[in-house]
Amino acid sequence: MSKLKDKVAIITGGGSGIGRAISELFAKEGAKVHILDLNAEVGQGVVTDILAAGGSAEIHGCNVSDQAEVAAIVSAIGRVDILVNNAGIAHVGNIEKCAEADFERVFNVNVKGAYNALHAVIPQMKQYGGGAILNLASIAAVVGIADRFAYSMSKGAIYAMSMSVARDYMADNIRSNSISPARVHTPFVDGFISKNYPGQEAEMFEKLSQSQPIGRMAKPEEIAKLALFLCSDDAAFITGNDYPIDGGFIKLNN
Template sequence: MFSLKGKSAIITGGGSGIGKAISMLFAKQGAKVHIIELNADAAQQTVTEIEAAGGVAAAYGCDVSNQEAVVNTFSQIGEIDILVNNAGIAHIGKADTTSEEDFTKVFNVNVKGAYNCLYAGIPALKKSGSGVILNMASIAAVVGITDRFAYSMSKGAIFAMTLSVARDYMADGIRCNSISPARVHTPFVDGFIAKNYAGQEAEIFEKLSKSQPVGRMGKPEEVASLALYLCSEEAGFITGNDYPLDGGFIKLNN
């Protein structure tokens, strides 16, 4: 079950964290993985690990906010069966404390970046006559998270785009779903805490961990397992849905 043998998958932001976990698992299950990543060295490191484990992968240094670069990269890759829009950045701030520059940066990476990959990837999926798109949303798309105005905006857009794409390309045999994680422990989270809460790392980590009712952050591998299912043939009847992976945050955090 959950074999991706013979499939070609593009995963953005596959150089670390959730994207890396998805890349590793998809390759393990037989997919040829194409990692699109701003940090080309990180992408190549993931490729090296995949190849060492017997998988097949390739790395592409690309800024997803640049449509011309994205289109060119997708053209190099050619036929695909799966697109995982995972690349994204975070930001701390409320509506009146978020600068226009920061707002635009978050929008360009998280929203325009996903759009650019959809713009370049859907024609390739249509040629194949079928395919799967998986977008990485967030619980911030559906619940209020303190000091995450721009980030929440961007993930709300991802949530809405998922529904739109699922509807528009159903007749082309393309499925589209999204995953909405709560806090997941990645190197990004550690760096984020260190940058914004210097000297309070342990305290903030504990606080963020306990904000999930299960009392811990999620693991990248747990997100990857759900991604594998949603992109596999076993999920062939699923489209236009968002899947919270949140340790009970949305429904049980009273």
């Protein structure tokens, strides 16, 4: 298992859910994984598991919305071959139910956080001859999802930034793509349902599962496998693309 042998990978939000699955798979494939996560304790648990399995990983407690903090960590890491912008938060509500503080919180983590990582990593990639960038967008970037105004805004920005970086840095051997998952069953989803739909957990889980034509949510490991492909040399001819991994949500919901 060596698709990423000797590669250095930064994964934001790598302590849980999709980020954890990506961190574990990348380490299994030979990468030195650097997890940037606000919850350093949770991230350390992932690092411990990776080390126990024979992989290489390190945790950096980090608020991705703080540019100086991100820049200092990236500078200390040095060479970066792969960046996965995965850190993100959600918000339920249409524009009338989205307060300024809600909007700014989602923007600062999902959009500014990705910007901060890109801003810090791209000069490093240029210095060391190139790299692969993968940003976690969402089906919400391209279709209307009810009561997800701020979240949809943020994922649309992620999609646009991915394409812009792909266009601007081709000559520097930097590839940039995005993934747009539909709903993925993670601890975040379980907590999200419990918080927003108390007493209706089972009903809402089934409703959200069935919103994918395939009849279920994705597993984090399925997202990680697509991430691995796009960040490996197998995808050397792929840049400037978004990949829905959505159980048919975008095109088969009719």
